Amino acid sequence: GENWNFIYDTIKSWNAQKPKVLNLFAYTGAASIVAKSAGADVTHVDASRPGINWANENMRLNNLSDIRWVYEDAFKFVRREVKRGNKYSGIIMDPPPYGRGPEGEKWTLQEQLNELIGMSSELLEKQNSFFILSMYAVGLSPLVGLNVAKSHFNINDPQCGEFFLKSENHRDLPMGTFLRFETRC
Numbered sequence: 001g002e003n004w005n006f007i008y009d010t011i012k013s014w015n016a017q018k019p020k021v022l023n024l025f026a027y028t029g030a031a032s033i034v035a036k037s038a039g040a041d042v043t044h045v046d047a048s049r050p051g052i053n054w055a056n057e058n059m060r061l062n063n064l065s066d067i068r069w070v071y072e073d074a075f076k077f078v079r080r081e082v083k084r085g086n087k088y089s090g091i092i093m094d095p096p097p098y099g100r101g102p103e104g105e106k107w108t109l110q111e112q113l114n115e116l117i118g119m120s121s122e123l124l125e126k127q128n129s130f131f132i133l134s135m136y137a138v139g140l141s142p143l144v145g146l147n148v149a150k151s152h153f154n155i156n157d158p159q160c161g162e163f164f165l166k167s168e169n170h171r172d173l174p175m176g177t178f179l180r181f182e183t184r185c
Helices: 002-014 030-037 049-061 074-084 109-123 142-150
Strands: 020-024 041-046 068-071 090-093 098-100 106-108 129-135 159-165 173-183
Touching (some): 002 030, 002 090, 002 173, 020 030, 020 074, 030 090, 041 049, 041 074, 106 109, 109 129, 109 142, 129 142, 142 159, 142 173
Parallel strands (some): 041 068, 090 129
Antiparallel strands (some): 129 173, 159 173
């Protein structure tokens, strides 16, 4: 919802030639499709072969093409991109609380989030860029993501909060947290 609007509106506002967007732990590819439809050159990284197949089908259903699919452990991919000196105008990440990469690589949010965001800060362009972090770890405060990001990025005007399902009895169901910010020239 709101993250997708943020992605689309931010990319459209730049009037840039094919900004590069990196979507990590990209699942069904909804954010990849939104970024591609806004005109971005998208790299979609996920360690789930069924997830990539599903995202590819979603791309075709939206009459889009040329999203770069990367079947790999997101942490390893980011580490290599830093070594290559690559840069992105947008980074979207939705890391799970824990998981395994294609070669059995172990991922735990608690142990690796700080390093992942640190490496990502080296990949993000300093101007005209955006960063989105969504975390679906129950019980985690939105301030956790914000504080980690603040230790690696110079952030002005961040938006952060909780995702939740609205309920008719006003007992909304917490789903996770989000952080998003953009840099301007």
